[in-house]
Amino acid sequence: MRLNRNLKINLIAAAALLFTYSVLTSCSNTRYLKPGQVLYTGAVVKVNPDSAKKVDDQKQLVKDLESKIRPAPNKSILGLKFKLFIYNLAGEPTKPKGFRHWLRTKVGEPPVLLSDVKLKYNTDVLKSYLISKGYLQATVTADTIVKNKKGKAIYTANTDIRYKINRVTFPPDTGNLTTAIQQTSSKSLVKTGNFYDLETFKNERLRIDNELKERGYFYFNPDFIIMQVDSTIGKNMTNVNVRIKNTSPAEALKPYRINDINIFPNYNLRRDSILRKLTPATYKDFNIYDNRNTFKPKVFDRLVFFSKGETYNRKDHNQSLNRMVNLGTFQDVRMEFIPHNGFKDDILDLNIYLTPLKKNSLTFSVTGTNKSNNFIGSEIKLTQTTRNLFRGAEQLDVSVSGGFETQYSGHTSGINSYSLTGNGKLTFPRFIIPFFKFESTTAFIPKTLISLTYQLLKRDSLYTLNSFKAEYGYNWKENQFKEHNLNPFVINLVKPNKGDSAKIEKLEQENPGLKQSLQKQFILGSTYNFTYTNQALTNRQNNIYFFGGIETSGNLLGLFNVKNSEGERTLFGQPLTQFVRIETDLRDYYKINRKVTWVNRLNLGYGYAYGNSTSMPFIRQFFAGGSSDVRAFRARSLGPGTYQIPDDVTYADQSGDVKALFNSELRFKLVSIFEGAAFVDAGNIWLRKADERPGSGFKLKNALSEMAVGTGLGLRVDAKIFVIRLDGAFPLRKPYLPAGNRWVLNQIDFGSKNWRKDNLILNIGIGYPF
Structure with missing residues (x-):
C-alpha cells in the first residue's frame, strides 16, 4: 500500500524541519555560555573495555552505574534540550516576577556545566556500588572529552571476578x-x-x-x-x-506479652487527664475509657486483634492499626506499647487512642463530567454524611445532585441532557449475612452496603427516563491488591416517557437501539465484580490492572414465576428482564523509563438475553467509539458489526451485545505539567443475533476482519488534582467498507479540508482514558 503524494511531502517537510530545529537549538544552547564554560552532555560508563570477558547482565550493570552519576545533564526530548532552549530564550529577567521570570525559572532549566561534575566523587560512588555487588577488587577511573564547548565524562570500571x-x-x-x-x-x-x-x-x-x-x-x-x-x-x-x-x-x-488493653475511643489531648481518671468499662479483654458511650464495645472486637496474655506480634499490630485507619471513622489513630513494670519483666500494656471525626458533615461540590458518548457538562452535588449512626461505626450518606450535559460531537451533537438524582447509602463496617456469622481476619474492613437511588433524566424534547435502583451488597478486600464487590440483590426499574411522538417515531426507525431504550425495564438480579491492581507499587517497572464482572437478571425468580397470558414471567405485575452479562478489562502499564510509559488495554464483553427478553436492555449493552474507546470514531457511532450509519440519521446511538476493544498508548512527559501520548485503538461491537441492520450479527471467524482501527496523538495537562485530555485521531481501518477495501491508509490526506472534516476526530476528556 502506498501513501499519497501529499502525505509524503508532509513527512519530508516535517523531517527537514526537525533536523533544522535540532541544529539551531544545539548551536544556540552553547552560544550563551561564558568564556571557558563547557556544556555537560552526560556520562558514558565502560565496563572491562580491555577484557574479552563480560560480566553477567552487563547492560543492566552499566545502566545501574550510569543512574548513580551526578549531576544529570540537561533534560532532552528526542535529543533536543528543550528546557535549556527555553531558559536561554527567556533571557535574564529584569524583575523577580512576571512571565519572563516564570518562563526562565519554572519552565526553563539552567545549563549543566562540565565544571559541575565531580569526577572523584562519582568514581568513589561507582566503586562503592560495585563492591556492594560483590566486585570486591573493582577499580574505577574517569576522564573527560571536550569538543565545541560540549563535554562528557567517561568512567572506566574494571570489575575483576565477582565474589x-x-x-x-x-x-x-x-x-x-x-x-x-x-x-x-x-x-x-x-x-x-x-x-x-x-x-x-x-x-x-x-x-x-x-x-x-x-x-x-x-x-x-x-x-x-x-x-x-x-x-x-x-x-x-x-x-x-x-x-x-x-x-x-x-x-x-526477650519476647513480650500483652497485659492491659486500654482503649480511649473519644480521645483528644485536652481531655487526656480527665479520661485517664475515669473508671473503665470492661468488655472482654478491653478496658474502655469513654463516659459518653460513643461506640458499642463490640465494635472493638473487629478492630483490635490483640488479646490479654497473648505474645506480641507485628501482624496483629499492623492489622489492628490498618483496620482502625481504614474504618473511615477516626481522624487520628495511635497505638502505644508501654512496659508494664519498667523493663523488670516481659509485659507490655497497650494504650489505643482514637479521635473520631465529626458526627455530621455537609459537603458541596461542583464537578465536570465527560462521558463515553461525548456528553460533557457539569454537576452540582450536596451530600450530608452522618457517622457512627447506630454507635457501630456505620455511615449514612444522603446526596442530591443536578446536572447539565451537552453532546459536543458525533452524529447527535447539540443534544442537551438534564438530570436530577437523589441517593442514600448506608454502610456497615462488617458483613451482615442472615443466619450466618462471618468474621474477616484481614487488615481491611469488610463492608455491607445498602443504597437507594432515584434519577430523573430528560434528553431535550425526545424523552424522559425515571429510574429507581436499590442495591444490597458487600465489599471486601483480600489484600491491598484484590477487591471484591458482591450485590446479591439489585432492583432497577426504568420507566420512560416519550416526548415528541413524531420525532420519536422517526428516530426509532433510524435506530432500533433507541427503541429498546424507550421500553420499560424491570431488572431484578445480582452482580459480582473482582478487581486486581498493583498500581500502588510505584517502584515496579510493570503494573497490572484487571477487572472482571458478571451481572444476571431474572435468573432465580425466573425459575419459580408463573408466566402471564402473554407468556411473560412477571413480578408485581411487571415483566422481568432476563439476561447474563460478562465483562473483563485487562490493562498493563509498562514503564520504559522515568518519563515514558507504554499502556495496553484489552476490554471484552458479552451479553446474553433469554426468557422474557429477546435482546439485552439498552442500558446494559456495549458501545464503541468516543473519547475512551476507539478515538478515531465518534461516540457510539461504531457498529454493530459492519453496519454503517446513514448520513441522514438524526440520533446515532449504536449498541451491541458483544464487544472487543484493544488500546495501545505511549505516554511521555513533555514540559512541566504537560504530557504527550501516541496511540492506536482497535475494536467494535456486534449483536448476538443480527437485526434489520445488515452486518450487525456476531460471528467469531469474522471478528478480526470487522475491527475498526484508528490512531492519533494526545496532549494531557496533569495538574495532580485533575487531568485534562485532548486527543486528535483519524481512522486507519473502517469496518463498514466492503471487504478488501477497509484499510484506508492510502486515503490519508492532512492537506485536504474534506478529508479532515470526515476523518479527523477531536476528543476532549477529563482524566486518562484508561
Missing part, C-alpha cells in the same frame, strides 16, 4: 533469641553459592527482625544484627557469619 558465598553461619543456640533465629534460617536470603550482595545482607537483617517481631521481640532492631564477611579464604569466595551485637540492650533480647 560468591562459600558458607553462612548463624548464632549458636544459646537461648530463646538465638533459637528463634536458628528456626527461621531455612528462609534466609543469604545462601551458599549466591553472589556477595550488600543489598541482600540488608534485607536479611530486616527478615530476621520481622521474624523476631512475630515472636514477641518488640524492642529488637535490625541494627542489633551484624553480618561478618571473611573474603580472605581464597578462590574469590566469602564466609558470612550472622551474629547478635554484644552491645545490644537487654530489653531487645
Whole structure:
C-alpha cells in the first residue's frame, strides 16, 4: 500500500524541519555560555573495555552505574534540550516576577556545566556500588572529552571476578533469641553459592527482625544484627557469619506479652487527664475509657486483634492499626506499647487512642463530567454524611445532585441532557449475612452496603427516563491488591416517557437501539465484580490492572414465576428482564523509563438475553467509539458489526451485545505539567443475533476482519488534582467498507479540508482514558 503524494511531502517537510530545529537549538544552547564554560552532555560508563570477558547482565550493570552519576545533564526530548532552549530564550529577567521570570525559572532549566561534575566523587560512588555487588577488587577511573564547548565524562570500571558465598553461619543456640533465629534460617536470603550482595545482607537483617517481631521481640532492631564477611579464604569466595551485637540492650533480647488493653475511643489531648481518671468499662479483654458511650464495645472486637496474655506480634499490630485507619471513622489513630513494670519483666500494656471525626458533615461540590458518548457538562452535588449512626461505626450518606450535559460531537451533537438524582447509602463496617456469622481476619474492613437511588433524566424534547435502583451488597478486600464487590440483590426499574411522538417515531426507525431504550425495564438480579491492581507499587517497572464482572437478571425468580397470558414471567405485575452479562478489562502499564510509559488495554464483553427478553436492555449493552474507546470514531457511532450509519440519521446511538476493544498508548512527559501520548485503538461491537441492520450479527471467524482501527496523538495537562485530555485521531481501518477495501491508509490526506472534516476526530476528556 502506498501513501499519497501529499502525505509524503508532509513527512519530508516535517523531517527537514526537525533536523533544522535540532541544529539551531544545539548551536544556540552553547552560544550563551561564558568564556571557558563547557556544556555537560552526560556520562558514558565502560565496563572491562580491555577484557574479552563480560560480566553477567552487563547492560543492566552499566545502566545501574550510569543512574548513580551526578549531576544529570540537561533534560532532552528526542535529543533536543528543550528546557535549556527555553531558559536561554527567556533571557535574564529584569524583575523577580512576571512571565519572563516564570518562563526562565519554572519552565526553563539552567545549563549543566562540565565544571559541575565531580569526577572523584562519582568514581568513589561507582566503586562503592560495585563492591556492594560483590566486585570486591573493582577499580574505577574517569576522564573527560571536550569538543565545541560540549563535554562528557567517561568512567572506566574494571570489575575483576565477582565474589560468591562459600558458607553462612548463624548464632549458636544459646537461648530463646538465638533459637528463634536458628528456626527461621531455612528462609534466609543469604545462601551458599549466591553472589556477595550488600543489598541482600540488608534485607536479611530486616527478615530476621520481622521474624523476631512475630515472636514477641518488640524492642529488637535490625541494627542489633551484624553480618561478618571473611573474603580472605581464597578462590574469590566469602564466609558470612550472622551474629547478635554484644552491645545490644537487654530489653531487645526477650519476647513480650500483652497485659492491659486500654482503649480511649473519644480521645483528644485536652481531655487526656480527665479520661485517664475515669473508671473503665470492661468488655472482654478491653478496658474502655469513654463516659459518653460513643461506640458499642463490640465494635472493638473487629478492630483490635490483640488479646490479654497473648505474645506480641507485628501482624496483629499492623492489622489492628490498618483496620482502625481504614474504618473511615477516626481522624487520628495511635497505638502505644508501654512496659508494664519498667523493663523488670516481659509485659507490655497497650494504650489505643482514637479521635473520631465529626458526627455530621455537609459537603458541596461542583464537578465536570465527560462521558463515553461525548456528553460533557457539569454537576452540582450536596451530600450530608452522618457517622457512627447506630454507635457501630456505620455511615449514612444522603446526596442530591443536578446536572447539565451537552453532546459536543458525533452524529447527535447539540443534544442537551438534564438530570436530577437523589441517593442514600448506608454502610456497615462488617458483613451482615442472615443466619450466618462471618468474621474477616484481614487488615481491611469488610463492608455491607445498602443504597437507594432515584434519577430523573430528560434528553431535550425526545424523552424522559425515571429510574429507581436499590442495591444490597458487600465489599471486601483480600489484600491491598484484590477487591471484591458482591450485590446479591439489585432492583432497577426504568420507566420512560416519550416526548415528541413524531420525532420519536422517526428516530426509532433510524435506530432500533433507541427503541429498546424507550421500553420499560424491570431488572431484578445480582452482580459480582473482582478487581486486581498493583498500581500502588510505584517502584515496579510493570503494573497490572484487571477487572472482571458478571451481572444476571431474572435468573432465580425466573425459575419459580408463573408466566402471564402473554407468556411473560412477571413480578408485581411487571415483566422481568432476563439476561447474563460478562465483562473483563485487562490493562498493563509498562514503564520504559522515568518519563515514558507504554499502556495496553484489552476490554471484552458479552451479553446474553433469554426468557422474557429477546435482546439485552439498552442500558446494559456495549458501545464503541468516543473519547475512551476507539478515538478515531465518534461516540457510539461504531457498529454493530459492519453496519454503517446513514448520513441522514438524526440520533446515532449504536449498541451491541458483544464487544472487543484493544488500546495501545505511549505516554511521555513533555514540559512541566504537560504530557504527550501516541496511540492506536482497535475494536467494535456486534449483536448476538443480527437485526434489520445488515452486518450487525456476531460471528467469531469474522471478528478480526470487522475491527475498526484508528490512531492519533494526545496532549494531557496533569495538574495532580485533575487531568485534562485532548486527543486528535483519524481512522486507519473502517469496518463498514466492503471487504478488501477497509484499510484506508492510502486515503490519508492532512492537506485536504474534506478529508479532515470526515476523518479527523477531536476528543476532549477529563482524566486518562484508561
